[in-house]
Amino acid sequence: MTADIQAGNLSEEELRALIPQLQQLTEKYKRSELVQKALFDISELAGSVSELSRLYPAIHRTIGEFMNAENFFVAFFDQEKEVVDFVYFVDEFDEQTIRSIPAKELMGGITGFILRTGQHLVLTRENHQEVFASNNIKAYGKMPVDLIGVPLKRGNNVIGAMVVQSYDEAVRYSPDDLEVLLFVSQHIVNAVDRVKSRELTEQTIRERTKQLRNINEELQEExxxxxxxxxxxxxxxxxxxxxxxxxxxxxxxxxxxxxxxxxxxxxxxxxxxxxxxxxxxxxxxxxxxxxxxxxxxxxxxxxxxxxxxxxxxxxxxxxxxxxxxxxxxxxxxxxxxxxxxxxxxxxxxxxxxxxxxxxxxxxxxxxxxxxxxxxxxxxxxxxxxxxxxxxxxxRASDKLQMYNQQLADKVKERTDELHNTNLHLKKQIEERKQIELKLIHDAHHDALTGLPNRVMFNSRLELAIASKKRHTDQHYAVLFIDLDRFKLINDTLGHHAGDEFLIEVSKRIGKCIRGHDLLARLGGDEFVILLDSFDDFHDVEEVATRIIGSISTPFILDSKEMYSGASIGIAYIESGYQSADELIRDADAAMYQAKALGRGRFVMFDKSMRQKLLEELELENEFRRTLKSAKFECFIQPAMDIHTDKYLYHECFIRWEHPSIGKIKREQFWQVAEQSGLTIEIDNYMLEQACRILKHWQKSNGPERNYNVAINLSINHLMQNKLVNQLIEYIDKAQVDPKKLVFEFDENDLNRKSQFMLPAIRKLKRAGVTLVLDNFGSGLASLSYLYSYPFDFVKVDHRFVKSIPRSQRNLKLIQSVMVISEHLNFTLIAEGIENQEQLDALREVGCQYGQGKFLEQASVVDFQARNKSLTA
Known part of the structure; x- marks a missing residue:
């Protein structure tokens, strides 16, 4: 226990929990001292008492000193006479008038069980029926509340039994009572043997003396x-x-x-x-x-x-x-x-x-x-x-003396340990106080920069809001600061450099504000400032300008020069605000507006921004309703062999026309889906539409019976193994050939968490699905996907196709990827073909497949003629 306490700092609750253990240990030692005293008393009785009739009451008194033993009896089994002698019997209900009882009359009872088996017996009011039934024991006399019976043995032979029992609900026996009674029982046998031996010796001596006295007159030689x-x-x-x-x-x-x-x-x-x-x-x-x-x-x-x-x-x-x-x-x-x-x-x-x-x-x-x-x-x-x-x-005495000495040494050792523990506990309490002070500080400050955190900032901001309501002439403002390129610094230089960057930013911002203003870090690269009691609103703009200028100065991180910037949203505290969250929300909205206007600037919050947020919220709600009612419009665009005009596959995509806003752009569509957390639901909807089209085509006798359908999936479907399994299970339940399904994954999405994607993509590949890397060339690590991922097709980003044939450099790039494709077993698809010149240039360099509006126009008449029912 002491080792555990000294192994480390314990909490206050753990220290409190030790007190009962120490009290329990103290009680244990007190009980051990009582047992030790009882053994000494029994040993002294054996040496001083010369008659058994005096020994048994003395033993009864000794046992009563460490447990309740008002009802107590001792019985010995005489094997030659086959009787049980109750040499001592005290019971408040049963009166034992007959000292010797034939053994066969008792062998079925409690005493007989102990004599037959040589085992101890523990009976309680709760378990006595079960014990009687399992051991075939009969009840004689009044049934006690608790009973402990232990055998008296001489060596391996059971010579008797000793029983204590209680008729009082308030007096219950514990396992410690059983253990002590078992321990004392052997010493009692030794004491009885000693007294019996002394009685026998004295009786023998008296008889011999009497004989000698009688014979003395006749035979002097005796x-x-x-x-x-x-x-x-x-x-x-x-x-x-x-x-x-x-x-x-x-x-x-x-x-x-x-x-x-x-x-x-x-x-x-x-x-x-x-x-x-x-x-x-x-x-x-x-x-x-x-x-x-x-x-x-x-x-x-x-x-x-x-x-x-x-x-x-x-x-x-x-x-x-x-x-x-x-x-x-x-x-x-x-x-x-x-x-x-x-x-x-x-x-x-x-x-x-x-x-x-x-x-x-x-x-x-x-x-x-x-x-x-x-x-x-x-x-x-x-x-x-x-x-x-x-x-x-x-030998027994020496062992007992040795045990007593060991016990005394143990008590002294434990006493010393308790003393040392108390000293350690005092030290722990002092350390605990210091830890609590540190915890209070840590609970209100950022661990990295040492600045106040969100909890402390919200508390101070609540006070400022209350002060504004009482003193309307005082002015307060909240500045919400978001840093540029923080993710790039973390990804390129590592988290250590990112931490150094944030520490340096906090120092620079701190130099741009007054001593009584409050600077806090909310998390990541977001900082907030509470400007307290300024005189002019131009002062707030000046502070924001200083901060933007300070952050724009180069940072030296790992001996590299890095640049960043700051976008700041400003919200003034007005009497209408009720909570700190409202102010931070509005300052955050103004900051996003600053980023949308080109970063590196500050924007004051006005109510129109809040209205815009509400409109975005309404747009998200309408998006959810449209998805729930499955009212998105489904379109199909083919990917074709640009030499033979044969279809490679048809890409299925959806568009949304808002009732009041009108057609929603693709980028805004996916932005709303991600913000509302519905990308997986959209993926499932797209898969459902693709399977519906394929099942429709399977019923046709035309060429569309062999067509394949492609859909764009978000990487969220690859983040969990369970979701990948659900995709495969859905395809199986839909009774669609997985080889006719094509899944396209955007390279920019893969860049964010590529380390989690590869096992999921391989599982889809094993299921038979065709895989396409979409928008190749738009990310930062494009070539790594060509080597590591089992894509069947790679779709070159439309920006490379858009500039040809006038950009020979982009055309050379497409040719290079085609060369790589021959070695890595994938096929190139040129995306975004919009005119004949682009198509001719791609044919000339040997590109086989393409996709775009120009190709779609060439095939739309034939396709629509065969698939009129899909629009129904």
Missing amino acids: IHERQKIESLQQALFEISELAASLDGEMANFYSSLHDILGRLLSAPNCYIAILNKDKDHLDFPYYSDEITRDVESRPLGRGLTEYVLRTGRAELINFSRVAALRDDGELDEATAANMLKRSNSWLGSPLIVEGEISGVIAVQTYGADEQYTLKDLELLRFVSHHIAVAMERK
Whole structure:
């Protein structure tokens, strides 16, 4: 978490979001401390309580410290008697009067499920029916709101169950309660085992003491035995206390066990062998021998220790028994030879923890003078169990101590992290304040030039409009500035040079206005100025003149001299304006008027410009209505073989006659279509007309049955793969042969976004459509299309044809393109043939196809005669 915070600057919302996480982490550590305290309490109970009847209420109180456990019971399963003993039971609704219940009566219930499966069980009011059904559990007694039951295990054996339950809707258990209860349950088993062991030991001691007291009068010789038993008792207590001690290394612990064992029987040589995790090697954590000083871990073989591990019982092996074990294959030759050579007497007992053998403790003597007896064997067998428990408790204690230390270190580490985080958060808050100030500045200023942006300009302009209404004698004006050749600079020199150009423009304009005037950049190459409180309207014209003169001065960009210009629209603030958008709109309209008059000038806005805008809007609305009702006039002009007068294809185009304005020029027609965003709809309309003509011709028995139809498509149809697919799908649904369709694309349109066009054009080519590059020679990158695009025909721009035959240069150009066409697999079409001289010149240089009014007149009689029904 800290790494994430330090990785970068966080927002205020993210910083706020961290507070619940930190609080949650704090709660987690508090809960961990409670669990740690509970484990300490349980460990102390196991060491101090001598009766189980006192242990269970104490455990109940300990669990109640970290979770609600008003209803709690502990049950143990006695496999021999096949009964379940409820050793402790507290419930506010159910009273358990019978302590022992036959297991078969409970195995179908909640307690039986835990004892059968060894799995924990979590029941809630919401899920108990589903859980009961899926696990075939029966309900006994009152059903609680929440219940958590966990198994009590000794090793892998389930010996009992511990259950907490709540009948109160306000008391619900969480997954953390389950996790803690599972963790504590194993320690509770260890505590119960310790107390049981202590009870057994004390009971045994009392019984032995009573026996000795009764026999003392008759047999004085038993006094010595009693003393040994008392020594054993003391030894067992010492072993128990030794395991309960939290201090000391394991090596010292084993050495102390050796000393205690040495007071019970002769144990000059002692070792402890432990099975590793894989149970294929023996490790020797303790080895004290007068002959062999050190011993290393070794694989299992046929030694004395392995014999005890195989039999699972304590063994006494003297030299008299060695030969028999060797002959039975229980001991290897080397071990038997050493035993016989040294007259060893050897005692070994398995170390059993929770029913599983984990190792062996062994003592041995050398020489025939000191031999172990069966009493010694019994004593070692008895003590070994306590030693095994003590060893396990010591290991568990060391692990717990290590865990507690790790937990303490973790808490300290997290505390330090929290402190550092708080310091970092304070620093972040200060940085956040600075960022907010910068964001406020950035929200009102242009990132490139540092000028105020549209938001700030509109705000200031709104204030000026309000001021004009209150103080009519004050004068304000808005200047809308548009730069010339900005796109050319961007395209030729790159965006970096374009940015430098805009920065330099902002500096030049800033020098042409007063300090209290406001200059802002709206975006792209558009700037606006608010002239504040000027005295004379001539002052506004003077400012505009200065700006135009300043912008017309050459710019040095990337060591190149570039020229630009400015067109300015001026709108004065009058009392009739209600918003900043109205003023900017009118100043923008005046600027477009300035550009229309030839650029490099300024124009004052008047109401006639607004009227013109309204007329353009009405023209656009009428355009939409005409398109919707399909009332455009459709015309056809052929492209022909100028040598044989055969038709190459017929170009279909539409014209619009406005009800009040009259015929609309082609350029204005497409301008209205683009401004209204209806170019794709016009393309679809043209395609529909072309398909209608082709289907009509297919029904004819004349030569028009083989005619092809061409339409002009805008590049907008090539911008999206979906639109190209729609074109192909429409042709297929119209049941028209795509080879009879010709699509013409204007070179000037392709220049704008040519990088997106090539995949779409290739897809149309694969569909079988004939492709024509129209107005070739009118753009900036004409030759690139000849090499890159799969056009079938290239139509030379009419301006080249118009000047021949008097312009030999243009005629040579047409000849050059014809030469290129032979290598690049396209055919040239000369567009705009208007007289016989042009036709003769093109025939002379070998041009095959042409199009124009002169050719149209020659073929119109025959064509109209065959296609009268198309005009209907």
